[in-house]
Amino acid sequence: MRGLNLCLIIICMLFVFSGCGAKDSDLQMKDDKASEDASEDAGVYNLVDYSVVDGTVTTVSKATPGQSYIEDYKTFKKCEGYMFTVDLPENVSQDAIEYKDDYATKKLVITCPLETFDSNLMLEPKGILNYVSKFKCKQVDNSLKLTVTFAKTFCFHYCIKDNVLYVKYGSASKYYDRIVCIDFGHGGEDIGAMTYDGVYVEKNVVNGVMKHLVKEYTEQQQTFAFFTRTKDNNMSLRRRANLANDVGADVSISLHCNFYAYDWSVGGVETMYNLNDTNTPFNSEWLATKVQEKYCAAVNLSDRGILDGSDLAFLRGAKMPACLLEMGFISGWSDQETLFGDEGQLKIATTVKDVLEEAVDEIKREGDSNE
Numbered sequence: 148m149r150g151l152n153l154c155l156i157i158i159c160m161l162f163v164f165s166g167c168g169a170k171d172s173d174l175q176m177k178d179d180k181a182s183e184d185a186s187e188d189a190g191v192y193n194l195v196d197y198s199v200v201d202g203t204v205t206t207v208s209k210a211t212p213g214q215s216y217i218e219d220y221k222t223f224k225k226c227e228g229y230m231f232t233v234d235l236p237e238n239v240s241q242d243a244i245e246y247k248d249d250y251a252t253k254k255l256v257i258t259c260p261l262e263t264f265d266s267n268l269m270l271e272p273k274g275i276l277n278y279v280s281k282f283k284c285k286q287v288d289n290s291l292k293l294t295v296t297f298a299k300t301f302c303f304h305y306c307i308k309d310n311v312l313y314v315k316y317g318s319a320s321k322y323y324d325r326i327v328c329i330d331f332g333h334g335g336e337d338i339g340a341m342t343y344d345g346v347y348v349e350k351n352v353v354n355g356v357m358k359h360l361v362k363e364y365t366e367q368q369q370t371f372a373f374f375t376r377t378k379d380n381n382m383s384l385r386r387r388a389n390l391a392n393d394v395g396a397d398v399s400i401s402l403h404c405n406f407y408a409y410d411w412s413v414g415g416v417e418t419m420y421n422l423n424d425t426n427t428p429f430n431s432e433w434l435a436t437k438v439q440e441k442y443c444a445a446v447n448l449s450d451r452g453i454l455d456g457s458d459l460a461f462l463r464g465a466k467m468p469a470c471l472l473e474m475g476f477i478s479g480w481s482d483q484e485t486l487f488g489d490e491g492q493l494k495i496a497t498t499v500k501d502v503l504e505e506a507v508d509e510i511k512r513e514g515d516s517n518e
């Protein structure tokens with residue numbers, strides 16, 4: 148379409164003058180207030196059908212990461228965490244209840260179907276509502292939808308006994324020994340950088356890598372991964388930056404593509420770190436060095452080194468080793484085959500996962516030797 152072409156040309160020209168690249172202006176804090184509201188419904192859910200409690204796989208129904216349904220009330224009682232209860236309507240089977248842990252927006256949505264419509268029926272959390280900032284219940288079609296908003300990101304355990312739903316919740320670090328946080332840059336209307344012909348955009352490369360990483364992590368039990376998104380949506384930078392701190396991640400990484408407007412032959416990998424992170428021995432520079440080295444070797448793209456990214460919001464506030472990987476140049480001929488193909492994206496995903504695993508291994512080993 149003519150209008151679209153014109154639009155693409157204008158966007159391309161904008162990139163020529165501004166660039167996306169490592170110093171993404173999207174990574175500054177300033178965008179936040181507006182996009183926060185737009186991302187209210189940005190969701191992270193329905194990824195897996197199992198969860199792990201105390202190192203054992205627990206069979207769950209309608210599960211999402213960080214939550215599990217526990218059949219046995221005795222086992223449930225042993226779980227740590229805060230608790231509230233919800234009185235359920237009569238004759239609701241536990242399989243019919245859906246739990247959606249939208250951890251990125253700190254909302255837990257419990258949906259309970261109703262056989263017969265009763266306009267007086269509502270669900271309400273009862274007990275000491277630690278860190279519950281608000282809750283509301285509304286009837287949608289023939290279901291009751293209870294939305295509980297928390298002040299922090301939690302993981303959840305559920306159990307139903309005698310028509311009462313028990314919900315236990317606690318910080319991720321209570322339930323998981325190894326936690327990583329992965330931020331998938333761009334998404335939704337924020338497309339990031341693009342190729343000169345406008346055919347490939349940064350968010351699509353990130354989405355491709357995301358697909359594989361989500362699968363990789365849900366198929367293993369060793370490390371629990373939080374993602375800033377699992378769909379093609381946009382999330383406010385503040386939420387993206389806060390998630391890793393909120394869940395007490397051991398390491399965190401943000402994935403992007405680089406862009407250079409003036410020379411299509413420019414390609415290669417850069418990793419940004421926070422120069423002001425002076426923790427020892429594990430800090431942002433340590434993680435960036437490791438990521439850069441392993442990634443360049445595995446995906447076979449040229450090594451442009453690690454760079455100071457201390458002005459990037461994602462790195463600035465991180466309380467754990469964090470880095471931002473520019474996976475390659477979307478504008479560079481040399482990098483495009485790796486970035487755009489499914490095979491390349493799979494290789495990128497497995498490499499990122501491997502290097503994060505190695506980083507967590509090292510951190511845990513050090514922790515063990517200090518005990």
Ligand SMILES: [Zn+2]
Binds near residue numbers: 403
């Ligand atoms: Zn970017």
